[in-house]
Amino acid sequence: MGLLKTNKWSGDAYLARQMRKHWRRGHNHTHNQIVVRADKHHTHVDGNGLLWLAVPGLVRRQLVRIPLNTTIAPKGTLRLILRGDRVEVHYQIDAATMKTSQRPCGGATIGVDKGYTEVLTDSDGNHHGARLGRLLTTESDRIKERNRRRAKLRSIANNAARRGDQAKADRISQNNLGTVKRDRQAARHRAQVRTEIFTAVHRVVDKATVVVAEDLTKTFAGRKPLGRDTNRRLAAWTKGVTAEALASVSERRGSALVHVNAAYTSQVCHRCGCLGRRAGDRLHCTVCGVVWQADVNAAINVLQRHGDPDITLRTPHNLVKQIVQTRADRHRSRLPLPDFSPALLSEERIIRKSHPDQV
Numbered sequence: 001m002g003l004l005k006t007n008k009w010s011g012d013a014y015l016a017r018q019m020r021k022h023w024r025r026g027h028n029h030t031h032n033q034i035v036v037r038a039d040k041h042h043t044h045v046d047g048n049g050l051l052w053l054a055v056p057g058l059v060r061r062q063l064v065r066i067p068l069n070t071t072i073a074p075k076g077t078l079r080l081i082l083r084g085d086r087v088e089v090h091y092q093i094d095a096a097t098m099k100t101s102q103r104p105c106g107g108a109t110i111g112v113d114k115g116y117t118e119v120l121t122d123s124d125g126n127h128h129g130a131r132l133g134r135l136l137t138t139e140s141d142r143i144k145e146r147n148r149r150r151a152k153l154r155s156i157a158n159n160a161a162r163r164g165d166q167a168k169a170d171r172i173s174q175n176n177l178g179t180v181k182r183d184r185q186a187a188r189h190r191a192q193v194r195t196e197i198f199t200a201v202h203r204v205v206d207k208a209t210v211v212v213a214e215d216l217t218k219t220f221a222g223r224k225p226l227g228r229d230t231n232r233r234l235a236a237w238t239k240g241v242t243a244e245a246l247a248s249v250s251e252r253r254g255s256a257l258v259h260v261n262a263a264y265t266s267q268v269c270h271r272c273g274c275l276g277r278r279a280g281d282r283l284h285c286t287v288c289g290v291v292w293q294a295d296v297n298a299a300i301n302v303l304q305r306h307g308d309p310d311i312t313l314r315t316p317h318n319l320v321k322q323i324v325q326t327r328a329d330r331h332r333s334r335l336p337l338p339d340f341s342p343a344l345l346s347e348e349r350i351i352r353k354s355h356p357d358q359v
Contacts, residue, residue, distance in 0.1 A: 036078040043073040053089065055080065084180055095252050100202060105255040110208035111303025113265070113295050114216060114242055116234065117281075119200035121295035122207070123303040129200030132193065132238075139189045140232045146182075153177060194241055201245040205255050212306040214262035215313065216243035258306055261313050263320040265301035266294060274328040287332065 009015040034055075041055045050067055053074065057064040066087055068074075079090040095101055111123035116136070119129025153176045161169040204211060216239050250257040269276050269285035269292065276285040276292075283294045305311055310323050 032082045034080045036080060038076050038078075041074075041078060043068075083183075095248075098252070100249075101252040103202070103206070103253060105205050105209050105250075105253045106207035107209050108207055109210040109212065109303070109306070110204060111212040111299045111301075111306070112204055112246075113262075113298040113302055114214065114239065115295050118295075119197050119242060120204055121299050122204055123296070123299040124207070125293070125296045127295070128203045129196050132196050132200075135189070135193055135196060136233045136235075136238070140229060143232065144229065150177060190237075193238060194245075197238070197241050198245045198249065201242075201249045202253075205249050205253050208255055210256045210258060210306075211246065211250055212258045212260055212303050213246055214265075214302060215259040216240070216246070259313055260302060260305035260308075261311050261315050261320060262298075262302055262305070263311075263315075263317040264324055265305065266298040268297075268301055268324055270297050270300040270304065272328065273324060273331055275324065287328075 003009045003012055003015060009019060036055050041053060043051055043053050045051055049071075051071055051073060053066045053068055054063040055066065055078070066080075066089070068089065074089050074091045076091050081088040081090060112120045115121055115127075115133075117130070117133035118127040119132045121127050153172055157169040157172040157177070160166075160172070246257055249255075264275070267275055267278055267283070269283065269288055269290070271290065272285065272287050274285060274287040276283045278284075278294060281294050283292045283297050285292065311320055315323075
């Protein structure tokens with residue numbers, strides 16, 4: 001017990017063996033993978049121009065030959081993943097050698113806002129990746145209909161099993177409730193979305209040497225309850241792919257990615273700084289009387305947050321709202337803007353607590 005309490009059980013052979021046997025460490029997802037060293041495989045081209053990969057097999061001095069659907073020979077350490085009746089060959093490549101990495105970046109400073117209908121909208125008013133919304137909506141509707149049909153078939157199979165007709169239940173389970181086709185369709189959809197997102201980010205970097213964007217790696221809970229269809233379409237994984245694309249493309253092509261605090265950027269008029277009324281893809285400013293395209297307005301606000309001395313990346317959203325409202329009031333009354341530095345704000349709170357009758 002002393003070894004267990006002091007976390008020194010790894011030095012005892014018996015305790016280490018028992019811990020490996022009984023300590024649950026999660027699920028293993030690498031049961032269908034093989035890692036092949038760089039000096040243990042080679043490739044060759046046959047008479048028909050087909051590229052073959054030869055890797056060691058289970059029989060001594062006999063190689064397993066795998067036909068590849070590419071003309072580029074894999075190099076370095078390989079990871080072979082068996083998915084159904086096909087083999088995926090994974091290996092690392094140098095990002096600097098990719099054709100897209102050789103494209104120069106632009107020379108402007110651009111603010112971008114992530115959307116649903118399109119991937120990104122920049123502060124110049126251009127939309128990039130306009131097919132994203134259509135891809136997500138189509139896939140969401142297809143999944144909804146597919147799940148409805150699968151639930152009906154599953155109910156039929158369960159009823160058949162309860163009646164004692166196990167053969168029918170097994171036929172439905174084997175022929176109609178499989179996951180191979182479902183996983184293949186999901187992988188194809190993810191590949192299409194990734195292509196659309198990375199293409200859109202490349203078009204932004206074509207214009208910008210500095211890309212100002214929201215930190216999309218942050219997660220926060222929404223205040224409004226959303227329906228199942230909306231939750232399915234606004235899947236968080238697309239947000240993660242966009243964050244990955246912005247970081248990867250900017251680094252490979254030599255542009256700078258700057259993250260800013262995007263709180264209330266979609267609700268504030270970029271001209272006067274007042275909180276407006278959002279209706280769909282339009283922002284109605286009640287002070288200016290102007291109707292802005294919401295995503296373009298948000299991208300301009302994101303760009304204006306770059307270098308803002310008062311609203312930093314870690315400023316709480318309630319303090320951001322206070323700063324925005326104070327600036328809007330000063331703008332309407334044509335008074336100079338106050339300083340919202342953290343030191344002054346903390347000093348002001350201390351004064352209010354110690355002398356509440358003098359403030």
